[in-house]
Amino acid sequence: xxxxxxxxxxxxxxVIVGSGISGLAAALTLHxxxxxxxxxxxxxxxxxxxxxxRFFGPGYAAAERLGLLxxxxxxxxxxxxxxxxxxxxxxxxGLTFPDQGDGTPLRMLLRSDLERVLYDAVHDLVEIRYGxxxxxxxxDRHQVTVTMTDGSVESADLLIGADGIHSTVRSLAFGPEDxxxxxxxxxxxxxxxxxxxxxxxxxxxxxxxxxxxxxxxxTYVDHPPVAFLLYRTPWPAxxxxxxxxxxxxxxxxxxxxxxxxxxxxxxxxxxSVLFDQVSQIHINRWSQGRVVLLGDSAWCMSLYSGxxxxxxxxxxxxxxxxxxxxxxVPSALGAWEQQLRPLTTRYQKEALRMQHFFMxxxxxxxxxxxxxxxxxxxxxxxxxxxxxxx
Ligand SMILES: Cc1cc2nc3c(=O)[nH]c(=O)nc-3n(C[C@H](O)[C@H](O)[C@H](O)COP(=O)(O)OP(=O)(O)OC[C@H]3O[C@@H](n4cnc5c(N)ncnc54)[C@H](O)[C@@H]3O)c2cc1C
Numbered sequence: 166x167x168x169x170x171x172x173x174x175x176x177x178x179x180v181i182v183g184s185g186i187s188g189l190a191a192a193l194t195l196h197x198x199x200x201x202x203x204x205x206x207x208x209x210x211x212x213x214x215x216x217x218x219r220f221f222g223p224g225y226a227a228a229e230r231l232g233l234l235x236x237x238x239x240x241x242x243x244x245x246x247x248x249x250x251x252x253x254x255x256x257x258x259g260l261t262f263p264d265q266g267d268g269t270p271l272r273m274l275l276r277s278d279l280e281r282v283l284y285d286a287v288h289d290l291v292e293i294r295y296g297x298x299x300x301x302x303x304x305d306r307h308q309v310t311v312t313m314t315d316g317s318v319e320s321a322d323l324l325i326g327a328d329g330i331h332s333t334v335r336s337l338a339f340g341p342e343d344x345x346x347x348x349x350x351x352x353x354x355x356x357x358x359x360x361x362x363x364x365x366x367x368x369x370x371x372x373x374x375x376x377x378x379x380x381x382x383x384t385y386v387d388h389p390p391v392a393f394l395l396y397r398t399p400w401p402a403x404x405x406x407x408x409x410x411x412x413x414x415x416x417x418x419x420x421x422x423x424x425x426x427x428x429x430x431x432x433x434x435x436x437s438v439l440f441d442q443v444s445q446i447h448i449n450r451w452s453q454g455r456v457v458l459l460g461d462s463a464w465c466m467s468l469y470s471g472x473x474x475x476x477x478x479x480x481x482x483x484x485x486x487x488x489x490x491x492x493x494v495p496s497a498l499g500a501w502e503q504q505l506r507p508l509t510t511r512y513q514k515e516a517l518r519m520q521h522f523f524m525x526x527x528x529x530x531x532x533x534x535x536x537x538x539x540x541x542x543x544x545x546x547x548x549x550x551x552x553x554x555x
Contacts, residue, residue: 176201177488178321180311182334184293185212186276187460187477188327189283192291193231194485202291203321205313207298207328211284214437215276216355216391217383222267223508224475227482229269236282240385241273242368249538250373254422258542261370266471275388279474298328302337302456309455323494324456325484327477330446332462338453349520351443352404353468354413355393356435358382363423365390373421376531379524380417380425392428395524401442409440443467443520445513451506452498459484464509469523470516480505 177200181188184206192202206212220228220237228234241262249259264271287293301312302324309324326334336342365371365382373380377397384390396416398404404412410433417425432438446465451458460477467473484501491497525531 177323178203179323179325180205180309180319180321181325181327182299182332183326183328183460183462184208184284185327185329185460185477186279186283186474187462187481188325189280189287190478190481191325191327191459191484192287192293193283194482195488196287196290198485198489200323200485200488203319204287204291204293205297205299205319206293206295207314207333209296211280211295213277213280215280216357216393216439217385218274218276218279218474219262219266219271219471220274220279220475221265221269221271222472222475223479224472224477225269225272227475227479231478231482233282233286236285237272237274237278238386239272240275240278240388242384242386245368245370245384246366247370247542248372249535250371250421250424252373252375252420254424256364256371256422259370259372259538260541273383273385275385275391276474279478283478299324299333299337302334304454304456306454322455323488325459326456326462327459327481328462330444330461330465332458334456335446335448335458335462338456339448339450339458345446345448346444347447348401349443349445349467350397350399350401351395351520351524352398352401352412353393353395353439353441353443354409354432355391355439356432356437357388358390358392358428358431359434360389360431362390362427362431365424371424373425374525374531374534375420376525376528378416378420380421380428381523382424382428392431394428395443397524397526405440405442409438412440443469445516447513451502452495455494457484457498457501464513466509466512467516467520469519470512471519472512472515476509476512480509 179202181204184204195202245261247259247261248256297313297315299311300314303310308320310320371382380394382392451463487497487501525534
């Protein structure tokens with residue numbers, strides 16, 4: 166006697182809010198796991214911009230498994246050189262980013278490289294609806310229903326909030342952002358530089374630091390240099406509401422010889438300057454029923470961790486794998502969080518340490534950082550540092 170075969174189960178549906186690195190990675194991996202994802206993105210079109218990304222560790226390993234690595238460039242020039250600039254503009258040898266980290270090679274990329282590779286992989290397979298996002302969320306045991314800001318309504322097996330640090334999904338399903346955002350007393354500004362800077366050659370990284378301030382210029386293969394500036398401020402939320410040019414000139418006006426003033430001039434000419442506060446997200450559960458947070462909305466670790474994009478990809482890959490293994494969505498979400506949380510907690514803690522590398526927060530930190538740079542820029546010190554990084 167033959168048993169009648171069951172009709173194939175219809176593909177499970179997921180609504181993904183946000184088409185950043187995490188949202189695109191979720192769409193790709195869920196599609197490969199047999200789901201039917203829909204992305205909704207608040208911006209009117211693709212967000213192709215973004216700044217530097219050190220890409221290594223779990224994200225790098227996930228990108229390799231997903232077959233994305235070949236399409237990702239390494240924008241660090243072989244033989245790249247690092248320099249430190251003191252307050253008066255004197256230039257001394259400094260550090261370059263290592264070529265390994267957390268057990269994998271480290272690639273210098275731009276956020277736009279990751280966005281392009283992920284977008285190319287999904288845009289023929291997954292619907293992306295721009296100019297909309299969630300206005301209300303309801304759920305029962307069987308489905309989650311999202312009413313969008315354009316009035317449309319979508320029901321699905323799963324809602325993924327991959328909508329970044331200021332997540333609307335988190336606000337709607339978990340409560341206001343203030344409960345979960347922990348701010349550093351830091352502001353960050355970044356922009357692409359539209360021309361050559363005095364004394365900066367292709368392949369160079371230059372860093373000017375003083376207690377509570379730092380200014381970085383990174384050069385890239387086949388891309389203009391990117392400048393970013395960090396400084397301490399007691400009221401970062403109020404600070405980043407100021408005009409960036411005025412705020413930055415006030416803090417960096419007397420700083421870094423000719424290079425920092427040239428960076429400030431380039432920022433004035435740029436149409437797109439990132440000017441924001443630096444924060445982390447700490448929330449004790451990433452899912453409620455069929456709603457889950459992914460990427461910066463769940464665990465934003467800040468730029469100091471070097472893991473934000475990478476963990477968006479690694480988190481999406483693991484989530485899709487567990488959803489494939491578990492029929493019950495809430496059980497898959499629980500298993501996912503149990504596996505992933507130790508890693509994100511570790512990187513959040515590492516970010517607290519790494520902030521001192523990016524910007525010495527006080528006089529003592531400045532002296533310690535200078536000493537460390539001197540040791541590491543010596544060949545013997547570099548070997549020790551490399552061993553520690555790996
Ligand atoms: C200066 C700087 C340097 C960094 N350096 C590194 C690094 O070296 N290595 C690294 O791995 N990471 C780095 N990061 C962090 C990394 O860029 C982020 O962690 C990562 O891009 C987060 O991706 P995401 O997709 O989770 O969120 P986001 O990139 O914030 O994407 C969220 C998306 O959701 C959309 N959205 C928001 N609200 C809504 C809504 N209500 N409805 C619909 N859509 C919505 C947004 O428009 C956006 O497209 C750096 C960040 C900065 C700023």
